[in-house]
Amino acid sequence: MSSNDGQTSRRDFLATTLALAPLAVTVAGQAAAQSSKAEQLPSSAPAPDHASVPDYRPSYFTPIEWAFINAACARLIPTDEHGPGAVELGVPQYIDRQMGTPWADGGIWYMQGPFFAGAPEFGYQSQLTPKQQYRLGIKAIDALCRERLNMPFAALTAAQQDDVLKQIEKGSLTSTDLSLGTFFSGFLLRNVMEGYFGDPMYGGNKDMAAWKMIGYPGVRADYLEWVGQAKPYPYGPVSIYGKRG
Amino acid sequence: MATNKPVDVVIVGFGWTGAIMAIELAQAGLNVLALERGEDASTVPNWAYPKVVDEISQSARNGLLQNLAKSTVTIRHHKDDRALPYRQIGSFKPGTGVGGAGIHWSGVHSRVMPQELRLRSHITERYGRNFIPEGMTLQDWGVTYEELEPHFDRFEQVCGTSGKAGNIQGSKLDGGNPFEAPRSHEFPLPPLTDPPTSALFAKATRELGYHPYPLPAANASRPYTNPYGCQLGPCNFCGFCSDYGCINYSKASPQTTILPVLYRMPNFALRTQTHVLKVNTDSAGKVATGVTYVDAQGHEVEQPAAIVVLAAFHLHNVRLMLSSGISQPYDPDTGKGTLGRNFCYQLLNSVNLFFNQNVYINQFMGAGGVGQAIEDFYADNFDHAKLGFIGGGVIWGRQTGNGPVRGIPLPSGSPAWGSGWKAAVKQNFLHTGRIESQMSNMAYRGCYLDLDPTYRDAYGTPLLRMTLNWQDNDLRMSEFFGEKLSQIGKAMGATSQSGRVLKRGDNWDTRAYQSTHINGGTAMGADPKTSVVNKYLQSWDVSNLFVLGANVFAHGIGYNPTGLVGALAYWSAANIRATYLKNPGPLVRA
Numbered sequence: 001m002s003s004n005d006g007q008t009s010r011r012d013f014l015a016t017t018l019a020l021a022p023l024a025v026t027v028a029g030q031a032a033a034q035s036s037k038a039e040q041l042p043s044s045a046p047a048p049d050h051a052s053v054p055d056y057r058p059s060y061f062t063p064i065e066w067a068f069i070n071a072a073c074a075r076l077i078p079t080d081e082h083g084p085g086a087v088e089l090g091v092p093q094y095i096d097r098q099m100g101t102p103w104a105d106g107g108i109w110y111m112q113g114p115f116f117a118g119a120p121e122f123g124y125q126s127q128l129t130p131k132q133q134y135r136l137g138i139k140a141i142d143a144l145c146r147e148r149l150n151m152p153f154a155a156l157t158a159a160q161q162d163d164v165l166k167q168i169e170k171g172s173l174t175s176t177d178l179s180l181g182t183f184f185s186g187f188l189l190r191n192v193m194e195g196y197f198g199d200p201m202y203g204g205n206k207d208m209a210a211w212k213m214i215g216y217p218g219v220r221a222d223y224l225e226w227v228g229q230a231k232p233y234p235y236g237p238v239s240i241y242g243k244r245g
Numbered sequence: 246m247a248t249n250k251p252v253d254v255v256i257v258g259f260g261w262t263g264a265i266m267a268i269e270l271a272q273a274g275l276n277v278l279a280l281e282r283g284e285d286a287s288t289v290p291n292w293a294y295p296k297v298v299d300e301i302s303q304s305a306r307n308g309l310l311q312n313l314a315k316s317t318v319t320i321r322h323h324k325d326d327r328a329l330p331y332r333q334i335g336s337f338k339p340g341t342g343v344g345g346a347g348i349h350w351s352g353v354h355s356r357v358m359p360q361e362l363r364l365r366s367h368i369t370e371r372y373g374r375n376f377i378p379e380g381m382t383l384q385d386w387g388v389t390y391e392e393l394e395p396h397f398d399r400f401e402q403v404c405g406t407s408g409k410a411g412n413i414q415g416s417k418l419d420g421g422n423p424f425e426a427p428r429s430h431e432f433p434l435p436p437l438t439d440p441p442t443s444a445l446f447a448k449a450t451r452e453l454g455y456h457p458y459p460l461p462a463a464n465a466s467r468p469y470t471n472p473y474g475c476q477l478g479p480c481n482f483c484g485f486c487s488d489y490g491c492i493n494y495s496k497a498s499p500q501t502t503i504l505p506v507l508y509r510m511p512n513f514a515l516r517t518q519t520h521v522l523k524v525n526t527d528s529a530g531k532v533a534t535g536v537t538y539v540d541a542q543g544h545e546v547e548q549p550a551a552i553v554v555l556a557a558f559h560l561h562n563v564r565l566m567l568s569s570g571i572s573q574p575y576d577p578d579t580g581k582g583t584l585g586r587n588f589c590y591q592l593l594n595s596v597n598l599f600f601n602q603n604v605y606i607n608q609f610m611g612a613g614g615v616g617q618a619i620e621d622f623y624a625d626n627f628d629h630a631k632l633g634f635i636g637g638g639v640i641w642g643r644q645t646g647n648g649p650v651r652g653i654p655l656p657s658g659s660p661a662w663g664s665g666w667k668a669a670v671k672q673n674f675l676h677t678g679r680i681e682s683q684m685s686n687m688a689y690r691g692c693y694l695d696l697d698p699t700y701r702d703a704y705g706t707p708l709l710r711m712t713l714n715w716q717d718n719d720l721r722m723s724e725f726f727g728e729k730l731s732q733i734g735k736a737m738g739a740t741s742q743s744g745r746v747l748k749r750g751d752n753w754d755t756r757a758y759q760s761t762h763i764n765g766g767t768a769m770g771a772d773p774k775t776s777v778v779n780k781y782l783q784s785w786d787v788s789n790l791f792v793l794g795a796n797v798f799a800h801g802i803g804y805n806p807t808g809l810v811g812a813l814a815y816w817s818a819a820n821i822r823a824t825y826l827k828n829p830g831p832l833v834r835a
Contacts, residue, residue, distance in 0.1 A: 075663065082667040103306055110317040110332045112700065118329045121754040122320060125329055162663065169661070189662055197649035198301040213667075214674040216609055216649055219298045221483035221492065223610040230441040230605045232675075240295045 056090070056203075060099035060131065067154035068138045069095055075161045076192045083213035086196050086204070094195030094204035095134075104130045128178060130187055137183035140175035141168070199240045208245035211237040218245070246537070248547040252278040252514075255536055255550035257521045257565065258557025260345020261807065262793035262814040264499035264507065265400075266554050268473070269818035271513045273826065278548065279513070279556075280538055282520040283342030287500050292348075292490025300650035304488045309349040311339040311558075316702035318560055320755055322714035324577055324691060330700050330708065336754070337590075337761045338488075339558050343517065346558060346761060347498045347807070351487040351613025351645055352463040354406045354497075355804035356397045356812070358624040359390035359426050361685075364800060367625060368635055377635065378718055382580075382587060382688045386799045387771035387780040390426055393812050396819065398429050400811035401461070404497035405469035405477045407614075408432035408461035422458035424620040437466045437480060437615040441606045442598075442678035446642025447617040449736035455619040460641055461808070462614025463497035473506045484646025486613030496613065519546075520704060524553055524569040526787060533571075533790045539704055551829075552789050552821070556814075559796045563766040564709040567696050572767075572777050572786055575693050577712075583777045585694035587765040588713060589801030590753070592638070592684040592723050594746045596730045597654035598739035600676045608647045608677055616643030622729065623803055624685070634721040638684030638803035640729060642737070649674070657743040679744075680733055682726035683760065686801030689716050694766040711763075714753050723747040762806050764795035769813075771833075779833040781825075782817040788831045791817055 058066045069092045079085030086092075098104060106129035115127045128136065142152040145164060149156060153164060167173035168184045195204030197211070199219070205211065211218050218237035226233055237245040254270050256263045259281035271277045291297070302308045311317075319328035340346035360367040365383040368376055377383055401408075410431045411421025436459035439447065447457040464486070465477040480495035494501050507513055518541035525534045525547065535549035555562045566572060566584055575586035600606060618641035620626055629635060649670075654677055659669040697710040715723075727746035734742045745757070770776025773785040778797055784790040793814050795806045802809070824832055 077662065077667065078664055080664045080667065082664065082671050101306070107314055108307055108312055110313040110330045112330070114699065116327065116329060119752070121322075121752050121756065122329045123331065123335050123756045124333050165662075185661075192662075194301060194305050194650055198305070199299055202301055210649070214649060214653070214670055216674065219295045221294060221298045221481070221485060223482040223484070223607075224438075224479070226607070227440045227482040227610045228438040228444075230444070230607070232605055233607055233610075240299060242295070 056093045056096075058092075058096040060096055061134070064142070064152065065134065065138045066092070066096075068142060068152070071154040071161060072165070072188060073192055075158060075165060076189060077196055084209045086192055089196060089204050089206045089209055091192055091195035091204040094198065094202050095191050097203045098191060099131055099134070106130070124182070124186065126179070126182065133178065133183050133187045136178045137180065137187065140177045140180060144173060144175065200243070201240055208237045208239055208243070212245055246545045246547055248549065251535070251549035251551070252276050253550065254278070254552045254554060255280060255548050256554045256556050257536060258345065258555070258561060259343050259499070259515060260340065260556070260558065261347040261499055261811055263554070263556035264503040265811060265814040266556055266791075266793065266818050267513060268503050268507045269815065269822065271507065271510045273822045275512065277513050278550070279515045280519040280521055280536070280548070281343050281515065281517045283517065285343045285515065285517050286348070286490070287504075288490065288492075288494055292492055294492040297490050297492060298483065298485045300648050303485075304651050307334050307338075309340060309342075309488065309490065310334055311341045314703070316704075316708070318709045318711055319697040319700050320711045320713070322712070322752055324712050328697055328710045328712070331755060335756045336759045337763055338758065339560060339761065343504070343515070344499045348490050348500070349488050350761075350807060352496050353614045353805040354401065354404060354408075354461045354463040354808045355639075356426065357390065357393070357802055357804065357809045358424075358626075360625050361802050362386040362388060362390055371625065372630060380690045381635070381718065382690050383635075384587070384688070384768070384770055384772075384775050384799050386769055387776065388769065388816070393816055394427070394429060396812040396815035397808065399815050400808060402433050403471050403473065403502050404463040404811075405433050405465045405471055405502070406461050406463050406497070407434040407437050407466040409436050409459050411458060420458070422620055423456050424623060424626050432461060434466045434469055437462055437464060437612060438482075439617060440482065440611050440615060440644035441604075442642045442644040442680075443615060443617040445678065445737045446680060446733070449733055450617070450619050453733065453736055455621045457617045457619050460614060460616040460618045460643065462612065463807075464612040464614045465495045471502055473503060475502050475505050477501055480612045482610045482612050482615070482646070484609045484611050484648065486611070486646055488651075521565065522568065522704065522706065524555070524565060524571060524790060526569070526571065530571070531787060533787050552791070555790070555792045556794065559763050559766070559794050560709050562792055562794050562796045563694050564696070564706075566767055566777070566792065567694075567709070568706060571784060571790065574695055577691055577693055580690060583768070583773070583775060585766050586775070587688040587768045587799055588692050588694045588711065589686045589688050589763075589765040589798065590713060591686050591760055591762045591801045591803065592715065592719055592747055593759045594682045594684070594723060594726055594730055594744070596680050596734055596742050596744035596746065598678045598680060598734050598737060599656050599673055599741045599743075600678065600739055602672070602676060604676055604738065606644070606676055606678045608644065608674070611644035611646035613645050615645075616641045618642075622726065632721075632725065634718045634725070636685035636687055636719065636722050636803070638682045638722070638726060640680065640682045640726065640733065642678065642680045644678065653677075654679070654743065656741045678737070678739075680730055680737070682730055683803055683805070684719070684722055684726060685803040686719055687716070688765060688800040715747060715751060717749065720747055720749045720751060724749065760805075762795065762801070764798035764801050764806060767792050767796045768799045769797040770799060773835045779831075781820045781832045782813060783825075783832050785835055789829060791821065793817060
């Protein structure tokens with residue numbers, strides 16, 4: 001994206017954000033934003049709206065990244081009248097645990113150079129692994145939020161966070177460090193959905209609550225008597241470890 | 246380099262075609278060795294319940310697919326473009342290991358329409374020569390449906406295919422496909438139960454005046470014992486077919502239908518973790534002397550053999566031919582050369598149908614091959630004179646089984662996240678079906694395969710390069726099918742439709758899964774100037790080399806290719822046994 005586009009998007013960003021969300025900033029949030037030490041954020045950032053899986057300590061993500069992951073999960077799948085949110089079902093934990101798999105180092109992708117940008121139809125052409133996507137993507141989004149709103153993403157109001165995510169999704173908020181659109185749709189959103197709907201053994205979908213919400217019976221995998229009936233299926237879900245919901 | 250003891254037959258790749266050729270030639274008494282670059286695998290423990298019904302490991306992380314980190318292809322739309330690597334699994338899904346793509350396939354088990362095997366002649370006879378547009382390299386396949394029929398039948402018997410005949414030896418039968426070519430026998434098993442999508446599709450298409458029939462499925466509808474003595478259990482519609490190994494011994498695969506018997510034969514051996522680099526030939530390049538492979542330790546080993554069979558997936562068969570310097574590579578500028586020519590794919594239109602809350606589709610139930618289909622617009626079953634395109638396709642209402650990690654389709658305009666998205670998934674998940682048209686892809690002068698000049702695999706070998714894009718003829722056809730799909734979706738009672746219909750101006754998008762039905766590149770035919778192998782899948786240039794797989798197709802048919810791929814392997818094996826072994830040499834004089 002050209003620098004001119006970047007300036008336009010920045011003006012749009014500020015205008016929309018200011019109109020939507022008056023900056024009701026907590027003192028703690030300002031302190032975190034002004035600090036140059038990433039480690040200080042979690043202790044000083046506002047508590048997330050929804051309880052996380054409390055005992056989990058991330059292995060890959062730094063505290064400041066962990067705050068971003070939790071905040072983004074809470075907006076991408078919020079707790080609301082439709083059902084449980086991503087944070088309460090452990091989706092941040094799912095994403096952190098995935099960072100320890102071969103996939104996170106690009107181990108199931110062809111990652112040899114040379115790397116050239118191509119038309120979108122040719123798919124992923126970046127040399128960034130999933131781990132690098134998260135490291136750079138979070139840093140870039142937090143930097144944009146600090147630059148415009150003086151706070152990292154995690155410290156913004158829910159409305160401001162939604163606005164940032166929508167602008168990334170639309171392509172109107174960009175970074176020179178990486179394609180934020182690719183980070184958002186190809187990694188963050190995709191992994192959030194995986195964690196929310198994947199088997200609970202991976203760390204998300206606590207108590208199969210996401211399956212219950214949509215009426216998915218999980219791994220029951222036995223529908224001979226039901227397939228011809230076109231009726232509501234009467235049984236709750238089962239997980240890979242055999243737990244019933 | 247170490248050299249192994251010679252064998253009668255070395256088979257490169259051990260999926261469907263490798264297993265078929267191995268058992269047929271081992272039963273003829275030959276000493277057969279199969280080389281497979283992946284691992285061995287079987288229903289237990291690899292696909293045992295519940296381990297394998299895991300959307301994260303199998304669908305999101307490509308558990309059964311080729312690891313592209315080791316080897317992939319490069320792709321471009323036009324010969325003047327720079328090709329880029331296929332870095333992540335998208336449009337097509339090559340398998341890996343013993344069983345190959347025969348493990349994670351869905352099981353749709355079609356044949357071929359007789360006219361497709363002689364398409365150039367057929368089109369010329371019906372519409373005249375000028376009907377074939379400039380640049381479309383249509384050619385006959387050199388084999389007839391009648392020659393292949395016993396082998397289609399055989400492969401269906403082996404797979405325990407479920408279906409209903411529409412034409413047995415010329416007698417039309419109710420309940421089957423009225424466009425079907427004559428079959429020698431009824432399907433081995435009756436059709437599977439129709440899931441809700443298929444039942445709605447059958448009713449709607451019948452009311453519209455079309456001719457629905459149960460799609461042939463290599464998912465067993467009843468307990469079954471095949472001619473080799475291998476047993477299948479009935480499909481329970483678990484909803485984990487495509488991307489998954491079958492938990493129930495219901496989906497036909499080499500493991501469920503051939504390997505238990507083959508593995509007991511003393512004259513058969515399998516060597517896994519052997520990556521074949523090339524076919525070796527004598528100094529004149531006329532006789533294959535064997536192959537060279539890299540073993541698990543990274544050492545190169547030479548394996549001498551009297552017969553070499555290439556039975557890997559499409560991509561690897563073509564690349565091995567190119568790497569081995571057998572046959573003249575195709576040149577799109579001059580039209581000369583045969584190897585890489587007539588590289589084709591298929592077109593797929595996929596439309597999601599959203600129903601009211603009282604209509605339960607239950608998309609999590611299903612089987613890969615189950616469905617109702619119509620062939621009113623397949624191949625040349627309909628008059629093309631005023632349509633301005635060649636080709637056609639099958640339209641189906643399948644219910645393959647889907648879970649939420651694989652993606653929950655939503656009506657157009659639904660948000661992708663947030664509360665609005667949650668409301669939409671909750672409302673639609675149980676009430677969504679899908680109909681599709683899978684369509685032919687003609688061969689074109691500018692669509693071909695060669696070796697990439699830049700990118701290499703983990704063994705240092707150049708990657709295969711694909712040059713392919715959708716052409717005007719095929720996109721016009723796709724638009725025609727888009728209208729039919731919309732009409733059928735409405736008649737099924739959908740309140741809204743969303744999805745992907747290819748239209749003029751669209752390029753091949755390698756990101757979204759379409760099908761693994763890539764084909765062509767070592768076309769079969771009657772003329773060595775335009776084909777790499779003869780009608781028996783024997784190399785024109787090296788008579789003790791046989792090349793199996795969808796790479797021998799001369800154009801992309803609208804059906805799923807496995808039925809034809811399997812039948813061609815049986816046909817080739819039968820001719821090796823009946824003719825070649827008695828008198829080794831060219832089975833057809835060039």
